[in-house]
Amino acid sequence: MTRQPPSPARPAGPNRQERRRRIAAIQKAPDIAQRFAADMKVATGLHKQGRVREAADLYRRITKAYADHPEVRIAWSNLGAALQGLGRLDDAVHALKKARALRPDQPAPHHNLGMALLNRGDLSEAAESLERAATLDPGFADAWVGLGLVHQRTGNLPGAEEAWERALAARPDLVEPRFNLATLYARSGRREAALAAFRACLERQPRFPEATYAIGRLLEESGDFAGAAGQYLEALRLVPGVEAIHDQLGLALRALARSDAGKASALAEAWRTAFPQNATAARMAAALADGVSAPAEGAPADGGPAAPETGARAIPAPTVDAAPEATESRVPELLKEAVSAALPPAAGALSVLDAGCGDGLLAPWLKPYATTLVGVDTSPARIAGAGDRGLYDRLEARAPAEHLADAPAAYDLVVAGDLLPALGDVGPLFAAVAGALETGGVFAAATEALAGPTGVELLPSGRYAHSEAHLRTAAEAAGLAVSDLARETLRLDGGVPVDGFVLVARKRPR
Structure with missing residues (x-):
């Protein structure tokens, strides 16, 4: 960074005056474009490293030091993205409205604001912003995905389906709207369409435990217990610590044992071998090896739990102009x-x-x-x-x-x-x-x-x-x-x- 914008002003009068003088000097400097680019590079670098608080602080100072710069919208937009990452949704909405006001003809500010409003629960206003983004750029897939989420939350499932189909028409490589569509197909009883869509997700993103597990549930509901067990085993290789999937695998094997005890025993042994520390797997493998079709201790009663309702994946990221989405765990x-x-x-x-x-x-x-x-x-x-x-x-x-x-x-x-x-x-x-x-x-x-x-x-x-x-x-x-x-x-x-x-x-x- 060649020269960092001045630190936030202190309450004392002379310091505030000095701050204003220095900001005015920056605005008149002949190399203002280079300074702005250098300072934004530092801020987005912090954002990429997951140092979101520091990035947000620097974005905010940039918006003040370069208030008249033609590209300051980018700083406001990225500040909004950073504040979303910190869970400060009211502040994020304020920053993103600033960005939108500076360039109302650009779709990204409308999308970012729409997503922040969606996160805050302002669904009507979120729909308005996202629809505006999609109108400005009909090929803006993220805007369609966000609009689908709004429709899904308001119960307008046909609207959600149409929006996610528009997203895939613009970007066939996207996985998240395809997963959301698969979920809608499953909810409406279109099992074959749901299976095809979930499998298409895995073709594009093989390490996708939600899709793998969802296929297992659909297969189990159709009576293919061996296929379901195979899916659950694959999901557990991706998320080995999720006991609920171990329990569901036990239920599928118990059901399979009623028609094919040998297959159930072989799958149970594969389960035990893959997860030797898991007590449920050990109990089930031992029971089936002894010819006893019994559930693992603590497993649900006959019939198992209802399939967990698969909700729409919460996506996409704010479309930041020069900063990445902050994704790491807090x-x-x-x-x-x-x-x-x-x-x-x-x-x-x-x-x-x-x-x-x-x-x-x-x-x-x-x-x-x-x-x-x-x-x-x-x-x-x-x-x-x-x-x-x-x-x-x-x-x-x-x-x-x-x-x-x-x-x-x-x-x-x-x-x-x-x-x-x-x-x-x-x-x-x-x-x-x-x-x-x-x-x-x-x-x-x-x-x-x-x-x-x-x-x-x-x-x-x-x-x-x-x-x-x-x-x-x-x-x-x-x-x-x-x-x-x-x-x-x-x-x-x-x-x-x-x-x-x-x-x-x-x-x-x-």
């Missing part, structure tokens, strides 16, 4: 903030468990708290990745709940970054956490938020969303006192914020 940052608010400054004196540690993303900020830092995850490959960080004192490839059960009063702090979305009822885990915590010990976790007031729901991604009531009830029953339960944006899914909860609780004295 969970590590949010948990760090929550724990720092609940505990004294890190002093290396606590026994800490990273439950469901994955590749160890939480370890860099957990380590300063720990005299002993333990990481547990069901995936040996992820445990190996966590070990490469060199920050854990001990790592175990094991189910976190099993580890907790074997560690009474062993920990001062237990953190679960991405464990709860793999569970349905969190009650058993919370009870295990309470048993493993010292009195007064802290538990911090994140999970996706259920739209409804109560209950738990399996999402199309194979992840669970939990209601606030479910989390509070489970904590209370386990003897954990909730000290904070904040609703936050956990990440972006194709540019649309995914809401969730960040929970902090302490173990009550007995």
Whole structure:
């Protein structure tokens, strides 16, 4: 960056005057175009690195320092995209309206504003902006995709279908609108069309667990239990920690065993071999090998659960002019903030468990708290990745709940970054956490938020969303006192914020 725009003004009069003088000097400089381009390059570089707060701050300063520059719309547009990534939707709408006002003849500002309004729940205004973007450029696929999402949320499914078909006509390579159409076909009973569309998604994006799982559900509903089981196994290779898919696979194999016990046993053995740490797979393989057609422990009753309703994929990203979409998870940052608010400054004196540690993303900020830092995850490959960080004192490839059960009063702090979305009822885990915590010990976790007031729901991604009531009830029953339960944006899914909860609780004295 050749010269960064001035820092935000302080309240004092002389400093504000000096700021205005410097901004005026920048506007009159002969190399203003080069300065603007250089400063925007730095801001978009921060955005690409996932340093979204810093990028947003720099975008905002650029809008002030270069207020009269003909391309300042780009800074306003990218500021809106960054603010969406931070979950600040009101501020994002304000910035994007600024961008639209500067160039109302361009489709991208209308699209970006429409998506921010959609995220905020202003569906009528969102439809207006997205329709304007599509009118200005009928080949603007993202505008059609966004408009389809608006129609889907308002219950206008024919309108959603038409919009997503228009998106694919403009961009046949897009996967998300094709997945959304497949979902609509399945909902309306057009099973063959749905299967074809889901399979077309996999042709374009082979590592797509939602589509793989959806094909399995359709095959299971049609009575092809062997085909369904194969799809569930493939989905589990992509998302091995999602217990709901393990449960569904068990149900499919139990149904298959009634007509082809040998095939069911072979598939169960393949399941057990692929996932040797999974107790459900081990029980099912043993039962079928012994000629017993019984469900795995904890599996649903005969007939299984209804197929999880597959919702429209939340896409697309804001169409930023020079900055990328911010997509990485905010969970590590949010948990760090929550724990720092609940505990004294890190002093290396606590026994800490990273439950469901994955590749160890939480370890860099957990380590300063720990005299002993333990990481547990069901995936040996992820445990190996966590070990490469060199920050854990001990790592175990094991189910976190099993580890907790074997560690009474062993920990001062237990953190679960991405464990709860793999569970349905969190009650058993919370009870295990309470048993493993010292009195007064802290538990911090994140999970996706259920739209409804109560209950738990399996999402199309194979992840669970939990209601606030479910989390509070489970904590209370386990003897954990909730000290904070904040609703936050956990990440972006194709540019649309995914809401969730960040929970902090302490173990009550007995």
